[in-house]
Amino acid sequence: MAVDYKKIGLVNTKEMFARAIKGGWAVPAFNFNNLEQLQAIIQASSNLKSPVILQVSKGARKYANPTLLRYMAEGAVEYAKELGCNHPEIVLHLDHGDSFETCKSCVDFGFSSVMIDGSALPYEENIALTKKVVDYAHQFDVTVEGELGVLAGVEDDVVAEESHYTKPEEVVDFATRTGVDSLAISIGTSHGAYKFKPEQCTRDPKTGHLVPPPLAFDVLEAVEKQLPGFPIVLHGSSSVPQEYVDIINKYGGKLPDAVGIPEEQLTKASKSAVCKINIDSDSRLAFTAGVRETFALHPEYFDPRQYCGKAREYMVDLYSHKIKDVLHSDNKLANLD
Numbered sequence: 001m002a003v004d005y006k007k008i009g010l011v012n013t014k015e016m017f018a019r020a021i022k023g024g025w026a027v028p029a030f031n032f033n034n035l036e037q038l039q040a041i042i043q044a045s046s047n048l049k050s051p052v053i054l055q056v057s058k059g060a061r062k063y064a065n066p067t068l069l070r071y072m073a074e075g076a077v078e079y080a081k082e083l084g085c086n087h088p089e090i091v092l093h094l095d096h097g098d099s100f101e102t103c104k105s106c107v108d109f110g111f112s113s114v115m116i117d118g119s120a121l122p123y124e125e126n127i128a129l130t131k132k133v134v135d136y137a138h139q140f141d142v143t144v145e146g147e148l149g150v151l152a153g154v155e156d157d158v159v160a161e162e163s164h165y166t167k168p169e170e171v172v173d174f175a176t177r178t179g180v181d182s183l184a185i186s187i188g189t190s191h192g193a194y195k196f197k198p199e200q201c202t203r204d205p206k207t208g209h210l211v212p213p214p215l216a217f218d219v220l221e222a223v224e225k226q227l228p229g230f231p232i233v234l235h236g237s238s239s240v241p242q243e244y245v246d247i248i249n250k251y252g253g254k255l256p257d258a259v260g261i262p263e264e265q266l267t268k269a270s271k272s273a274v275c276k277i278n279i280d281s282d283s284r285l286a287f288t289a290g291v292r293e294t295f296a297l298h299p300e301y302f303d304p305r306q307y308c309g310k311a312r313e314y315m316v317d318l319y320s321h322k323i324k325d326v327l328h329s330d331n332k333l334a335n336l337d
């Protein structure tokens with residue numbers, strides 16, 4: 001028997017995606033692994049009245065324990081209300097589900113959305129696996145994200161290049177035969193804090209910072225033309241804010257030439273059918289900056305609440321900025337009372 005996510009106050013992605021596409025904004029999908037990240041996500045999204053997707057990866061489930069994470073998400077709905085957000089729209093989403101069994105266990109456990117990532121499989125196998133997950137999840141009104149195209153970044157030892165991009169000529173067939181609710185595509189983003197090699201970038205003459213090549217908006221446009229109004233997802237969308245990289249490097253860290261996706265490009269994407277934008281690495285950077293700075297300035301501290309508290313402050317700033325200034329998902333709840 002599956003737990004009914006609606007009974008615990010969660011929602012699936014259907015309505016928020018429809019509104020986001022129509023309104024030209026995107027729903028933030030933030031990964032969480034611990035208490036402070038979840039607190040910061042809920043504080044920022046509740047204060048700004050933004051819908052939000054809480055993403056749990058396989059690694060997160062292993063690190064934090066699946067049961068604990070799931071109940072934290074349930075608690076998050078109540079926490080949002082305590083913060084004055086009377087009608088929160090919170091999705092609990094499995095990020096990069098790698099098997100039918102993992103997706104099923106999340107559906108059964110009260111997740112309102114799952115991703116099945118068959119992008120590394122041969123095309124027909126990706127379709128068969130994705131369809132199997134959709135057929136199961138839809139019985140419980142759980143939405144499903146599939147993926148076409150390979151997200152290759154520097155960290156995978158393969159540099160993102162055109163051959164990995166989603167093939168627009170495949171998307172209609174994939175969406176129709178699988179029944180997915182949304183599709184993650186590859187247009188040049190990748191996971192992690194090193195999305196491009198320095199030699200792929202130019203340097204800003206004033207700041208000396210790396211400027212990466214633009215995303216393949218032509219591929220995005222071609223996908224949209226094939227599937228008008230269909231929800232598109234961008235993974236690997238951290239922008240690697242220089243302010244946090246600088247703090248980390250100033251206080252003993254070593255992140256030379258970390259580079260992400262410029263925020264203007266994410267805003268541009270969010271005005272199209274891109275309605276979910278995944279951000280994880282930026283939160284890791286903000287967290288690390290807070291901890292390193294606190295340790296450096298206060299070597300006498302040994303209470304985790306001191307340095308995790310600072311980390312949480314930085315993450316609230318980061319999430320709020322993404323919501324307000326990049327994705328424009330603030331004040332977008334269906335019921336703003």
Ligand SMILES: O=C(CO)COP(=O)(O)O
Nearest residue numbers: 192235236237238280281
């Ligand atoms: O895509 C992501 C999670 O699925 C996160 O991407 P980043 O590493 O760019 O934050």
Ligand SMILES: O=C[C@H](O)COP(=O)(O)O
Nearest residue numbers: 031057059060096191280
């Ligand atoms: O897609 C990758 C996400 O950032 C999750 O990362 P993780 O698998 O290390 O938890």
Ligand SMILES: [Zn+2]
Nearest residue numbers: 117119147151
């Ligand atoms: Zn993938």
Ligand SMILES: [Zn+2]
Nearest residue numbers: 191235236278
């Ligand atoms: Zn991802």
